[in-house]
Structures are given as structure tokens and as C-alpha cells.
Amino acid sequence: MRIAEINMVSNGSTGKIMFQIAGFARCRGMKLKTYSTIPYTQGLKDDKLNCENHYVFGSRLENKLHTYFGILLGLNGYFSHFGTIQLINDLKSFNPDVVHLHNLHKFCINLPMLFKYLKSSGVKVIWTLHDCWSFTGHCAHFTMVKCDKWKTGCFKCPQLSAYPSSKIDNTKFMYHRKRKWFSGIDNMVLVTPSKWLASLVKESFLGEYPVKIIYNGIDLSIFKPTPGRFRETYNLEDKFIVLGVAFDWGKRKGLDVFIELSKRLDGRFQIVLVGTNDCIDNQLPDNIISIHRTKDQKELAEIYSAADVFVNPTREDNFPTVNLEALACGTPVITFNTGGSPECIDENCGVVVGCDDINSLLGEIIRICETKPFSKNYILNRAKEFDMNERLKEYVKLYEDCSHSSKRAI
Numbered sequence: 001m002r003i004a005e006i007n008m009v010s011n012g013s014t015g016k017i018m019f020q021i022a023g024f025a026r027c028r029g030m031k032l033k034t035y036s037t038i039p040y041t042q043g044l045k046d047d048k049l050n051c052e053n054h055y056v057f058g059s060r061l062e063n064k065l066h067t068y069f070g071i072l073l074g075l076n077g078y079f080s081h082f083g084t085i086q087l088i089n090d091l092k093s094f095n096p097d098v099v100h101l102h103n104l105h106k107f108c109i110n111l112p113m114l115f116k117y118l119k120s121s122g123v124k125v126i127w128t129l130h131d132c133w134s135f136t137g138h139c140a141h142f143t144m145v146k147c148d149k150w151k152t153g154c155f156k157c158p159q160l161s162a163y164p165s166s167k168i169d170n171t172k173f174m175y176h177r178k179r180k181w182f183s184g185i186d187n188m189v190l191v192t193p194s195k196w197l198a199s200l201v202k203e204s205f206l207g208e209y210p211v212k213i214i215y216n217g218i219d220l221s222i223f224k225p226t227p228g229r230f231r232e233t234y235n236l237e238d239k240f241i242v243l244g245v246a247f248d249w250g251k252r253k254g255l256d257v258f259i260e261l262s263k264r265l266d267g268r269f270q271i272v273l274v275g276t277n278d279c280i281d282n283q284l285p286d287n288i289i290s291i292h293r294t295k296d297q298k299e300l301a302e303i304y305s306a307a308d309v310f311v312n313p314t315r316e317d318n319f320p321t322v323n324l325e326a327l328a329c330g331t332p333v334i335t336f337n338t339g340g341s342p343e344c345i346d347e348n349c350g351v352v353v354g355c356d357d358i359n360s361l362l363g364e365i366i367r368i369c370e371t372k373p374f375s376k377n378y379i380l381n382r383a384k385e386f387d388m389n390e391r392l393k394e395y396v397k398l399y400e401d402c403s404h405s406s407k408r409a410i
Contacts, residue, residue, distance in 0.1 A: 001031065001097050001098070001399065002030075002031045002094060002095060002096045002098075003025060003030055003031070003032040003033070003096055003097065003099075003100060003399055004032075004033050004034075004035065004094055004096040004099045004100065005018050005021065005022055005032065005034045005035065005100045005102065006034075006036075006099065006100070006101050007034075007035070007036055007101075008036060008102075008104060008106035008108055009036055009037070009039075010036040010039070010054070010056075013321070014102050014103045017128075017216070018034055018036075018102055019034065020392060021100070022034050022053075024392040024396065025396050026053075028396055030399065032053065033053045033054070033055060033094050033096070034053065034055070035055050035090070035091075036057075037056065037057055037108040038056050038058050038059060038063065039060075055087075057087040058080060058083025058084075058086065058087075059083060062079070062080050062082055062083050062108075063107060063108045065079065066080045066107040066108055067107040067108075070107040070166075071164075071165050071166055071167055072168070073167075073168055073170065074138070074160070074167065074169060074170030074171070074173075074174065075170060075174065076105060076107065076138075076164050076166075076174065077104070077105075077109065077110065077111030077112070077178075077181075078110065078112075079107070079110060080107070080108050080109050080110050081113065083108060083109065083110075084109055084110035084114060087109070087114070088114070091117065092121075096123060097123070098125070098126060098399055098402050098403055099118060099123050099124070099125050100125075100126045100128070100399075101125065101126070101127040101128070102128050103130055103133075104133075105140065105164050106164070107164065111181050112177075115181045115182065115185070118185060119184065119186075123187070124187040124402040125185055125187060125188040126188070126189050126190075126191060126399075126402060127188060127189075127191065128192075128193075129191070129192050129197060129201065130193065131197075132150070132197070133164075134178070134182060134206060135150055135178070135206050136150040136154055136171075136178075137149075137150070137153075137155070137157065137171030137172060137173075137174045137175030138157050138160065138174060139157065139162050140162070140163060141162070141252070141316040143315065143316045143338060144251075144252065144315050144316050145158045145159050147159075150204060151204065153172065153175055154171040154172060154175040155171060155172040155175075156169060157169055182205075182206060183205060183206075183208065185209075187402075188209050189209065189210050189212060189402060190209045190210070190212070191211070191212050191213070191214050191395075191398070192211060192212075192214075192318075193213070193215055193216045193318055193319040193340065194213065194215070194318050194340025194343055195213055195340065196318070196319075196339050197318050197319075197340060198211045198213050212398060214391055214398075215319060215343075215386055216321050216324070217324075217386050217387055217388030217390065218321055218324045218383070218386055218388055220328055220383065220384065220387050220388070222297045222298065223297070223329055223383075224301065224328060224329060225305050225329055225376075225380070226298065226301040226302045226304075226305045227302070227305065228303075230306040231306050234270075234272075234289060236270050239268065239269065240268055240269045240270065240308045240370075241269075241270055241272055241308050241309075242261070242265070242270065242271045242272070242307070242308065242309055242365055243272050243273075243274070243303065243304065243307035243310050243311065243326070244271070244272070244274070244310070244312070245275055245303075245304075245310070245322045245325070245326075246274075246275045246314075246322065247275040248275075249276055249280050251315065252314065252316050253313075253315075254312070254314055254315060254336070255273075255280065255283065257311075257313035257356075257358065257361070258271055258288065258311070258313070259283070259284065259285065260358055261311075261358070261361070261362060261365070262285050262288050264358075265362070265365070265366075268369075269365070269369065270289065271288045271289070272288075272289045272303065272307070273288060273290055273291065274293075274294065274300065275291075275292075276290040276292055278292075291303070301329055304325055304329035305329040305331065307326070307331050308331075308368070309331065309332055309334060309365055309368045310322070310326035310331045310332070310333045310334070311333075311334050311335075311361070311365065312334070312341060313361065314336060314338055315336065315356075316338060316339060317338060317339040317340065317341045318340050319339075319341070319344075320335075320340075323341060323344050323345065323350075324344055324383060324386045327344065327349060327350075327380075327386075328380070328386075330376045330380055332350045332351075332368055332374045332379060333345055333350035334350055334351045334352075334353065334361060334364050334368070335350070335351075335352055336352070336353060336354070336355040336357075336361075337352045337353065337354055337355055338355050344382070344385075344386060348374060348378050348379075348382070349374055349378060349379045349382045351364045351368070
């Protein structure tokens with residue numbers, strides 16, 4: 001069986017997922033080739049780009065031109081002809097039984113060319129949706145702006161500056177173009193990492209396709225209760241540690257919520273934020289500990305393990321793996337009732353509060369830290385339900401099912 005996986009980047013969370021699936025499938029005897037565009041930054045080191053069975057398409061010049069005109073004109077996916085020709089020619093040479101798509105919303109691929117190939121080839125298609133971009137005229141998330149125009153047709157976008165940004169509102173045009181490009185594929189299955197996203201897909205113009213839910217998984221050999229000296233290093237032996245972890249801190253991830261909590265929590269509590277930077281530091285009060293990055297995932301697991309509670313006040317999210325990482329280290333989770341964030345939480349491992357309900361959030365932090373109401377063993381067992389290997393098995397099974405049912409064009 002021959003599988004082609006396509007993601008616009010080789011790094012980040014979606015790139016990581018692509019390579020995890022590829023490695024797992026190869027170990028089970030599948031011939032799998034991965035594809036990504038050339039990095040924008042010259043000299044960027046990525047060992048994956050030099051891997052056997054990985055193809056890099058496009059050029060930095062074409063990507064920069066696509067980015068410029070895509071942002072200027074609001075036309076995401078209308079350029080990068082030469083890079084897309086390279087991609088399609090290599091796909092034809094590889095002759096896959098299944099093409100597995102991931103994120104396509106970067107300024108480096110020509111979408112009508114790619115989907116014309118997919119429709120004409122008769123190849124089975126799997127598309128893992130990591131956000132909402134595939135069925136909107138522009139944006140990847142719309143919860144915060146309370147927009148539901150995507151259900152009938154986008155226009156007058158309230159967040160043109162959101163990624164992938166645009167100077168001109170061509171959302172009405174792009175909505176209808178995307179509906180045309182992405183509809184009518186005979187052999188396509190959609191995958192979502194959350195029930196929440198699956199429900200949105202069913203309301204969108206992609207509702208014609210079957211949807212399978214495969215949750216994101218985590219590596220339980222890394223994220224597990226891990227002793228360390230985090231408390232001693234920061235003199236927190238007698239403190240309740242309230243932890244937040246994100247890698248794009250801002251209002252969407254609830255940075256302002258932690259700032260407000262720092263004003264209301266008394267001296268027994270210490271807020272620790274991981275994934276910050278110098279710009280974020282300038283916004284933080286002195287009583288929040290800021291950690292830009294950890295040296296490796298083991299150190300991150302030590303921080304999760306040291307915390308009394310993990311707080312994720314995200315206002316827009318599909319299925320955040322940080323919740324899973326905290327649970328896997330034995331730490332209870334509090335999250336806002338937004339997107340797919342609550343889906344890994346039940347009444348025995350954490351708490352879900354209303355979005356922006358700071359009073360309830362504050363009360364639950366104090367209650368959990370003071371009373372320790374959750375069984376650590378239960379929390380760890382709950383995390384096992386999201387074992388990465390089990391989730392990867394689901395993808396392999398989907399490949400097998402798709403290959404058996406695929407009707408290739410002659």
C-alpha cells in the first residue's frame with residue numbers, strides 16, 4: 001500500500017503529526033511518502049527535510065510572491081503554479097493508493113490545481129482538518145468574533161488580519177471558490193480531532209463527506225509523572241502552582257485571564273506560564289513566572305508534574321494537546337467550555353467552566369489546590385485513553401479501509 005501525506009510545513013504541530021503517522025505506518029509495512037513546501041527562511045535547519053521518502057516542493061521566491069499577492073488580494077491558494085506542478089508530478093510518479101492531506105492554508109500551493117488532480121486521478125483522499133479554514137472564506141477560527149457566516153456564505157469578514165491575513169475582503173469570492181474546489185470528490189473521508197469540529201463540518205459545505213473522529217494523541221513514554229527540582233529551583237516548595245502552557249500566547253489563549261488571576265489569587269499561589277517570549281514578558285506582572293521554552297519535553301513533563309492544577313483558558317481551540325500532557329503527568333485540568341477543549345475532561349479529572357467566567361475559574365483553582373479532590377491514578381488512566389500509539393493505529397486502519405474501497409481511475 002502506498003500513502004502520500006501532504007502538509008504545508010514540516011515543523012509545528014501539524015508537521016509533527018504528519019511525521020508521527022508516517023513513521024508508525026512504515027513500521028507496519030506501508031510505503032509512505034511525505035510532502036511539504038520549502039521553508040520560507042533560508043538556512044532553517046530541519047532534519048526531516050533530508051529524510052528519505054520526503055519530498056520538498058516549491059521555491060522560496062515563489063512562496064514569497066504567493067504570500068505577497070495572497071495577502072494583498074485576499075486570494076489564498078491561487079498562486080504557486082510551479083511548486084504545485086512539482087508536487088503533482090511527483091505524486092503521479094509515486095502513484096499512491098491514498099493521499100492524506102493536512103493543513104493547506106499556507107501561501108505555497110495552488111489549490112485548484114491540486115484538487116483537479118485529486119478528482120481526476122480517482123485516488124482515495126483523507127483530509128485531516130486541524131481547524132476550520134477548509135469551510136470558511138478566510139479564517140481558521142471564528143468563535144471569538146461569534147461569526148457564523150460560513151454556514152451560508154462568507155462576506156465582510158470581521159477578522160481579515162487573522163491568519164492567513166488579507167488586505168482586501170475577498171472572503172465571499174474565496175468561500176465560493178473553496179466550495180467548488182473541495183466539493184465533488186468521490187473518494188474522500190474527513191478526519192477531525194474533536195467532536196466539536198466534526199459537528200461544524202456537518203453544518204458546512206463539506207457536510208457531504210463522511211467524518212471520522214481521531215483524537216490527537218500524546219507520547220506517554222515522555223509525558224508521565226516526572227520528578228524534578230522545579231519547585232526548588234524557583235523556591236516554590238510551599239506554593240500552590242497554577243500552570244499555563246501555550247506557544248502563541250495572546251487573548252485567544254487567555255493571557256489576559258492569567259493576568260487577572262494574578263491580581264485575585266493570594267500569596268499561597270504562584271502562576272507559571274510556559275511558552276512566553278520577551279514581548280509577552282512586557283505584559284506580565286512581576287508575580288507571574290515566565291518560562292520562554294524548556295530545553296526538552298522531559299523538562300516540560302517535570303513542570304506539569306510539579307503543578308497543582310493546569311489551567312487552559314483558551315477561547316478558541318480544536319483539541320489542545322496541552323490538556324492531555326497535563327493529565328498524563330497526573331495534574332488535573334481546568335478549561336473554558338470552548339471548542340474541543342473540554343472533550344478530554346470528565347468530572348473525575350478536571351473541571352470545565354464557562355468561557356470568561358473568571359469567578360468560577362478562580363473558585364475552582366482554589367478548591368482543587370486546597371482539597372485535592374481528584375485521584376491521581378484516575379487522572380493517569382484517563383490520559384491513557386489518548387495514547388499516541390492507539391491514535392496512530394486508527395490512522396493505519398483508516399488507510400487500510402480506504403485502500404480496500406478505493407476505485408482507481410483507469
